[in-house]
Amino acid sequence: MKTPPVQELLTRDEGLATRLRRAREPMLAKELASRAGWQQSKVSKIEAGRQLPTHDDLDLWASLTDTPPDVLELWHAMLTEAQQARRDWARLVRDGQAGVQNEYNRVIAECTDYRFLETTFIPRFFQVPGYTRAVLTESYQRLGGAQDIDEAVAARQASTGLLYDTNRTFQVLITEPVLRWQPKALTPDVMRQQLDRLLNIDGLQNVRFGIIPLDQPVRYFPQNAVELYGDVGFVEEWFTERRLLADEVEQYRGLIEELWQDALTGEQARQLILNVLNRHPH
Template identity: 30%
Template sequence: MPSSPSSSAQAAREALAARLQHLRRDAGLTGKELSDQCGWHPAKTTRIQRAKITPSDADIRAWCAACNADNQVPDLIATARAVDSMYLEWRRLHSDGMKRVQEDWYMLHQQAGMCRTYVSNVVPGFFQTPAYATALMQSITDFQGTPNDVTDAVAARIARSRFLYEGVHRFVVLLEEWVLRSRIGGPETMAGQLRHLLTVMPLPSVSLGIIPFTAQRAVWPLEAFYAFDDRILVETLTAEINVAQPRELADYRKAFAALSEMAVYGDQARTLISSAIDALN
């Protein structure tokens, strides 16, 4: 797994590496001795201990066997899998198409009472129209070169919108004004998407704020992130990052609060959306 830009993932990987290193030292083994017993090159031991790679299940079993610490295997494997899930490359997630990931997001929304969302790139999935979602997901599939299941993936994504109308779910969304002006699909697709935003704004489950171009920036434009109750997911160009470190969780919450103060709501937000629709003509 490549080095993650998220300090949460890297900190967790380093903690796992430290535990393995302590096991080796407690067993009185040098790095070369452990490598010989595990049957791999000493460079691999070095990379694991420096948190450059996350060990596989088989690596952990071999390491613990060499250190006479088989009782540590279940916990270490669970820890390694948790680390691996913090940083997930899109190409890996989309290796069999996009539908499965959309179904996972459906479950997240189904289970969460509150979803706080900040987007600086595209309209969030639960607000998307089928035409907008199709244009967006087709471009992502083409860029990544992953299997094309866009039709099924779009259906799975649009299914999330039911939670806008059902149950006690709450969606607090912040959009940069640039999202309204960035054309995904043709003018008709974009106009339909913007009109849909006007439709969902009055829903009791929705709070939609738009950060104008002219807003005095207390927080610079950030990567898109989604806060589900006490869990935060960040979307970068190449990966989905699960933020787990308490300090980082606090930073994202602080950023969301500051971004909320920069946004406009109600009639002012509707004016910005209507202006974007007019600009398409």
């Protein structure tokens, strides 16, 4: 979770991105972009909190939307706050992953309904410590940052105990390659431990677990990994994870529910895990 705190700041009900969108309406985004001499995508990204405007952008936005000077002054103050938040978050990532994992834990603790679609890694709640270590090692190699691997592993593992809280429900859908792909830092022994853990978790009453197999047609290709924590959602990208807008959370929730119709569950899912486990090198 590299940028979502900044995006959350921008897109909350009274956030800067939300205020800019309201000031622009009922003018269409493409009309504002045309008048400003921008690509329409720039307006869309600013309003979605995926791109910070500049102070000059705010001046032009205010001019084109007849925004009063006192409101523009507030926009500038909010932009300064968002810029500082982005610097703070970049520093957090640069200085180590433990803080990133603890930030996730705060989001996780605030809800009781979790829905995941995972296309690459074993979901965080199901990971054994050795698997977590390998995944975070790969992240360090790709993104850089301070090497606080022990603290980061401990922080991520802290959330796994929530599986045994029967007041919380987990709906976790993975694709079959998740069972087979593994970071180079992962040893065969740890991967076998990880697959064994999946077999045990499948029996928990508050867990709905399914696997989308490779040898059956699917109604949609599961292109992105998605994590939904109640009404908060994130979609994974190569170098970051983007926080979803409210309507996107609903869209992904519906899409994931449809994909469950193509999933193996219960004994069929268990048999697929056993097949992979039996073929795994010792």
